[in-house]
Amino acid sequence: MTSSPIDQKSAILTTDFLTTGRRVIRREADALTMLADALGDSFGQAVDLLMAASGRVIVSGMGKSGHIARKIAATFASTGTPAHFVHPAEASHGDLGMVAKGDVLIVLSNSGETSELADLIAHSRRFGIPMIGVAARDGSTLLRQSDVAILLPDAPEACETGIVPTTSTTMTLALGDALAIALMEHRAFTPDHFRMFHPGGKLGARLLRVRDLMHDDPPLVSEATPMSEVLLTITQRGFGVVGVTGADGLLTGIITDGDLRRHMDGLLALSAGQVMTRAPRTISPDALAGEALAAMNDRKITCLLVTGPDPMRAIGVVHIHDCLRAGVA
Incomplete structure (x- = not known):
């Protein structure tokens, strides 16, 4: 029994989708390997800066970088490092008051030239608030202004056009996780500590004694x-x-x-x-x-x-x- 033209077309499309999916995941996995290999002294300097903070870690970014920044701030907060996200556009309209001496800024921008970050960067320079910049463009304004500059490797985005933030955001997210876990392990953060920050839901219940x-x-x-x-x-x-x-x-x-x-x-x-x-x-x-x-x-x-x-x-x-x-x- 021969398959219909519709079934044949569906099978071809499924194969195409799988090919695309595997290409995207492998491309992002390759980028993470590049990032791991590229980490150097600046990563250690960033951890030292975060360890020395007497205040909070403020994470900021615009657009897709902003979404990643929110997750990184949440990861820091849940692993014992007080942190929160500040939207750069809102910072220009009053939220700069949330960033104070003793804090450390982590600012994310793939290009390193995001205009909405200008006031936040200027505020940190004016009041001597240490800043860790993460960007993929060497020599960008963000990296030049940062106390610690972390340059993401030049990895292609997952889409063939190279315009959709995919690989770059995956690397930034992984970098944030790496910073949080480095701090967590240095502070000997235990499951009991973790439960203190996760009292609700399945995770908190599993950690109850x-x-x-x-x-x-x-x-x-x-x-x-x-x-x-x-x-x-x-x-x-x-x-x-x-x-x-x-x-x-x-x-x-x-x-x-x-x-x-x-x-x-x-x-x-x-x-x-x-x-x-x-x-x-x-x-x-x-x-x-x-x-x-x-x-x-x-x-x-x-x-x-x-x-x-x-x-x-x-x-x-x-x-x-x-x-x-x-x-x-």
Whole structure:
């Protein structure tokens, strides 16, 4: 069965689209390799300048460079470096007041001659505000005026006409990421720090620790406690479990709903020590909440006792509902 002319044309177009897509991605990937190879002393000088800032990092750019500047500022801010974006045109109408001594400017412009940047550059020179310029044209006004000039390599744009900012913006974005990560690693920025700046959403939930969700007063009874009292404790506390401790106060077991069912006959005549399951599964308060959820799912249980620093001393309890309410999944 032969294909129709429409199907043949569609197949040809699909092949053409794939060819274009692969060419664009490979061209931008090649440009990133060029950028990595081209990084020199100016990159280190830029990091030193950013490290020394007592104020904020102000990132600015016009047009497509402005969009990249917004993302770079957001990356700095979320990795421990106070930063924000200032629109160069708005800066000329009052927002220059947002740029002050102690700040460091990062100004982006592919040509290095963007007219809207003039007032921002002049302001930085007048008040001695250090400026890092990023451009693709050597000898451009921006690079000549900058305290640290980072020249992007001469890589072709991804489009065949060479007029659409594509490769140049990809390189600038990667450069911003490189600066942010260099600062982050130098400051030993940890996942806990990252969570402080990302308290909401999936990312923040994944970085929560058990100590952030646990209840500090775990339900506990001694081994000698009559089961009539144990049942009252389980009902009053509402976790569906109770930890059992020895004479030294250390955890020796746990009583769950399953334990109650297994000892139904003559239950009230027994003590907690006779009903409990020994060596209960526990978790550290420093463990990720995701680990606690995985452990509960794996064991088909709804609660974990939290122990620490002594591995057998219960200091809290975490319920599966605590994890789900926090968005841990």
